Each structure stands twice: as C-alpha cells, then as structure tokens.
Amino acid sequence: MAAEIRSPRARYREQTRAEIKEIALRHMAEGGAQGVALTRIAKEVGLSGPALYRYFSSRDDLLNDLVRDAYDDVAAAVGRVGADAQAGPRLALRALGGAYLDWAVAQPHRYLLIQGSPVPGYAAPPDTAQRARAVMGPFVKVFAQGEATGAVRPVVAEMEGWVRKDPAVADWLHAYTGLAADDAHAGTALAGTVLAWSQLHGTASLEVSGQYSGMGHQAGTLLNAQLDMLAEAFGLR
Amino acid sequence: MAAEIRSPRARYREQTRAEIKEIALRHMAEGGAQGVALTRIAKEVGLSGPALYRYFSSRDDLLNDLVRDAYDDVAAAVGRVGADAQAGPRLALRALGGAYLDWAVAQPHRYLLIQGSPVPGYAAPPDTAQRARAVMGPFVKVFAQGEATGAVRPVVAEMEGWVRKDPAVADWLHAYTGLAADDAHAGTALAGTVLAWSQLHGTASLEVSGQYSGMGHQAGTLLNAQLDMLAEAFGLR
DNA sequence: ACTACTTCGTTAGGCATCGTAACTCTCGAG
DNA sequence: CTCGAGAGTTACGATGCCTAACGAAGTAGT
Known part of the structure; x- marks a missing residue:
C-alpha cells in the first residue's frame, strides 16, 4: 500500500515474485508442499533454474x-x-x-x-x-x-x-x-x-x-x- | 507370534528389517520424517545403498x-x-x-x-x-x-x-x-x-x-x- | 550521451537422494 | 554336492537444491 509506483525495476521484481508464488501455490495444490520444485516453477515462469534465486534466497524462503x-x-x-x-x-x-x-x-x-x-x-x-x-x-x-x-x-x-x-x-x-x-x-x-x-x-x-x-x-x-x-x-x- | 523359528534366512531377514526400522526411527527423531534417507541408513547398518531395497521396496514402503x-x-x-x-x-x-x-x-x-x-x-x-x-x-x-x-x-x-x-x-x-x-x-x-x-x-x-x-x-x-x-x-x- | 554500477539471467557444476540394472557371491534345501 | 534363490555390490540415470562464474541489460551519475 505504501509505495505504489516505485522504479520500473522494482515493479517488475514484485510482479515476478508474485507470479512465482502463484505458480508455487498451484503446484502445491496438486502434489502437496513437496510438489513445489524450483526447477519446475522456473520452467513454467520461463526462467532457467537458478534464476529463481534472484527472487527467493532458497526454497524455504519461498515456502x-x-x-x-x-x-x-x-x-x-x-x-x-x-x-x-x-x-x-x-x-x-x-x-x-x-x-x-x-x-x-x-x-x-x-x-x-x-x-x-x-x-x-x-x-x-x-x-x-x-x-x-x-x-x-x-x-x-x-x-x-x-x-x-x-x-x-x-x-x-x-x-x-x-x-x-x-x-x-x-x-x-x-x-x-x-x-x-x-x-x-x-x-x-x-x-x-x-x-x-x-x-x-x-x-x-x-x-x-x-x-x-x-x-x-x-x-x-x-x-x-x-x-x-x-x-x-x-x-x- | 505365529512362527517363532522359521528358516535362518528368514530370521536374519526379519532382524535386518527391524534394525533398519530402528535406525530410521532414530533418524526421524532428529530431522523429521524427511531426515530418513535410505543411503544414510544403509551406511549405518553396514550396507551399501541399493541393498536396502531387498528389505523395503521403496522409501514409502519403509515409512x-x-x-x-x-x-x-x-x-x-x-x-x-x-x-x-x-x-x-x-x-x-x-x-x-x-x-x-x-x-x-x-x-x-x-x-x-x-x-x-x-x-x-x-x-x-x-x-x-x-x-x-x-x-x-x-x-x-x-x-x-x-x-x-x-x-x-x-x-x-x-x-x-x-x-x-x-x-x-x-x-x-x-x-x-x-x-x-x-x-x-x-x-x-x-x-x-x-x-x-x-x-x-x-x-x-x-x-x-x-x-x-x-x-x-x-x-x-x-x-x-x-x-x-x-x-x-x-x-x- | 558516456561511463560505472546494479540487477537479471545464463550455463556449468557440485552434491544429495531415490531408485534401476546387471552382475557376483554365498547360503542352504534337496 | 549341486544349483537356485536370496543378499550384496558397483555402475548408472533422474531429480532436486544450490553455488560459481560469467555475460547482458537496464539505471544512474556526470
């Protein structure tokens, strides 16, 4: 609520984070919490594996x-x-x-x-x-x-x-x-x-x-x- | 309770199964259910990895x-x-x-x-x-x-x-x-x-x-x- | 507009884990 | 004593988490 506009970079970052979480939730819905695999999420969001670590420092961080x-x-x-x-x-x-x-x-x-x-x-x-x-x-x-x-x-x-x-x-x-x-x-x-x-x-x-x-x-x-x-x-x- | 004596081979098998479960329980006590890793158990029981599959058909089977x-x-x-x-x-x-x-x-x-x-x-x-x-x-x-x-x-x-x-x-x-x-x-x-x-x-x-x-x-x-x-x-x- | 810095992303690789395949060795039942 | 079943082994493949090292692109200061 605080900062609405921010820099475009930060905006994009937030958006990507949200997308990742959304996909993670979907994966969790079908396969339990253990079904949340970074690699698969990455593939779905169009990134390659390690790129996710720019957004979440670890799997636990995401969870x-x-x-x-x-x-x-x-x-x-x-x-x-x-x-x-x-x-x-x-x-x-x-x-x-x-x-x-x-x-x-x-x-x-x-x-x-x-x-x-x-x-x-x-x-x-x-x-x-x-x-x-x-x-x-x-x-x-x-x-x-x-x-x-x-x-x-x-x-x-x-x-x-x-x-x-x-x-x-x-x-x-x-x-x-x-x-x-x-x-x-x-x-x-x-x-x-x-x-x-x-x-x-x-x-x-x-x-x-x-x-x-x-x-x-x-x-x-x-x-x-x-x-x-x-x-x-x-x-x- | 039923069969006490059985063949020596079966005896040994039961004993090994029990030992594996015991070790698994100990590992679970320190590290949660996810801490139960076949390889580690195997090492501790003196076997090498895949040998455990003679006793439990999979990790889930053990669990x-x-x-x-x-x-x-x-x-x-x-x-x-x-x-x-x-x-x-x-x-x-x-x-x-x-x-x-x-x-x-x-x-x-x-x-x-x-x-x-x-x-x-x-x-x-x-x-x-x-x-x-x-x-x-x-x-x-x-x-x-x-x-x-x-x-x-x-x-x-x-x-x-x-x-x-x-x-x-x-x-x-x-x-x-x-x-x-x-x-x-x-x-x-x-x-x-x-x-x-x-x-x-x-x-x-x-x-x-x-x-x-x-x-x-x-x-x-x-x-x-x-x-x-x-x-x-x-x-x- | 040019340069320097930050952020994003990639590939390569290390490590642990589950599980399969193919092969050897050793019991023990007949 | 033999020979087959069971017990083990090493080698391998598939995932999955995560780090390292590097390149590309956007951002900011001058």
Missing part, C-alpha cells in the same frame, strides 16, 4: 512466504466475520469458527502448510506465532465477554500466568479487547481462545487430511457442537 | 511400516489404560486421553508421522483407517455409556447414518461395545468418540508441533478441560 500469506489470508477471512458480531457472542463464536473451517476446507494444501506439520527440512518462520495470534484475535474478543466455569478454571489459571510472563501476548490481548494483563477477564479470554484454537485445529486438521472421509462427515456439525460446549462452559449466550 | 507400527503403538498405549477403567467413565475418559497425549508428547516425530500431515510425496497406507479405529476403540466403549445432550445431538444423528452405511464401522462399534449398528446408543458412542478424537488430535498436534511453546503450557490441562466438557455433554460421571 515461508507462502506460509505468511496463508496466515494473513485466514486472519482476513476470520477477521471479516469478526467485524459484524452483533448477534451475541455464542453466534459470533460459531461464525468465527465456521470461517476458519471453511477457509481450511477450501484451501486444504495451504492449511496443511500452516498447521505445523512441517514440510521436509524446514523450520517455521519466526513471526509465525505473531501471525497465528492475529488469526485468533477475534476469538479473544468474544471470550473476553465470558465467565469461566467448572472444568475450564484450571486453564484460566494457567493463562493468567502466561499473559503476565509474555509481553507479546499481553499486547495481543490488549489490542483486541482493551484488557490489561492483570485484568480479571484476561485469563478467561485467553483460555477460551486457546481451547477454541485447539478444537478448531483438531477438526480442521482431521477434515483436511481426509481422516473423516467415509463418514457422512459434516465437519461443521462437529465443530458447532464443540464450540457450543465451549460457549456453555464460558457462559456465552 | 508405511513405521506408520503402522506407530498406530499399533498408540493403540497399545491407549488400550493398556482402557483395560482397567473401573473408576467410572469420566475418569476413564481422562485416563484414555492422557495416555494418548502422553504418547504423542513422548514421541513427537512419530505422532507427526501419523497425524496426516504427509511427508513428501507419500500417500497414507490403505489400512490406516482401520488402525486409527483401533486406537479409538476404548473411547467408543466409554461413550457407549453416555446419553447425548444439547449441542451434541446433531452429531449423534450424523453418526447414526454413518454406522448404517459403513460395515467396517459397525464391526468396530460391535467389537468394542457389543452394540449393533441400529442400537439406540450406537450414534452416541460414535459421536463421543469422534468428538474426543478431534479434541485429542487438536491438542496433541498443537503441542507436538510446538505451537504452545511459550505459554506455561500444560497440554494436559487443556485436554482435561475439553474432555470434561465432553463428559458433561454426554452425561458421563
């Missing part, structure tokens, strides 16, 4: 970029829904979860890329945690309106410790809720979010990797049941 | 074997706990979940191997579904004692359809509970199991792939909270 994009993309999908949460927290939770799951189902390979199960040799980029938090941000906002009950309490306690120790988390919490790290609702908001994250990931992951295939599976049904249990436990209506 | 072993191993770990479920279904559920999670945490690479996020090119072996069911068997038994309430009902309805369509599932259900496919509790048992599976997988997966790192994470706390919610929804005590 990292795809990971970043994917995170941003889910975050956007979830955030879009999060904006109009007028119907009460319970329904908002369903909507958010639905958006997450829908994204995962629509883009299985990208979800697999994100979901931690690392491709070959590669270690997740360091800013992963931050981007993951961005995805879950709207959930924090929802759970900040809750009150933890029963079995969920121990989780809240742990989260209170967490938010006090990790300033990045405190910032995150504050950005989406306005709450301070030592607020009474801080732990609740985080606990709900992490629990929701875990459930989302479980359901999305099994669905995407095809483990539900065979059952007349509606992953959405599963997820809704889980999120409703969560809403119950956090007194969300 | 498939590791996957199978891993499934059997989790199933054993979970089943061991499932045996002595005297303390009531709720605690049994916790114990089962704990065993699953503990196994995953103790053997992260093997869990990652299983959990669907496929290594490079490779497709899961066909008997995967059956082995996965074996892991979850004890859960079916627990949830067969439950009564679905509230938000979980729609899942039950879907599962009833599933068990009627898929004979393998009906067999599975019957083997662990004695229930018939059209029994009133069939759907309940399956619904609870699948929900539990999803939660287990979500928590274990995030934990194993290190996404919880930083928070004073006790994955067990998370899991217990989730399983308790489930127990609540299914009226387990």
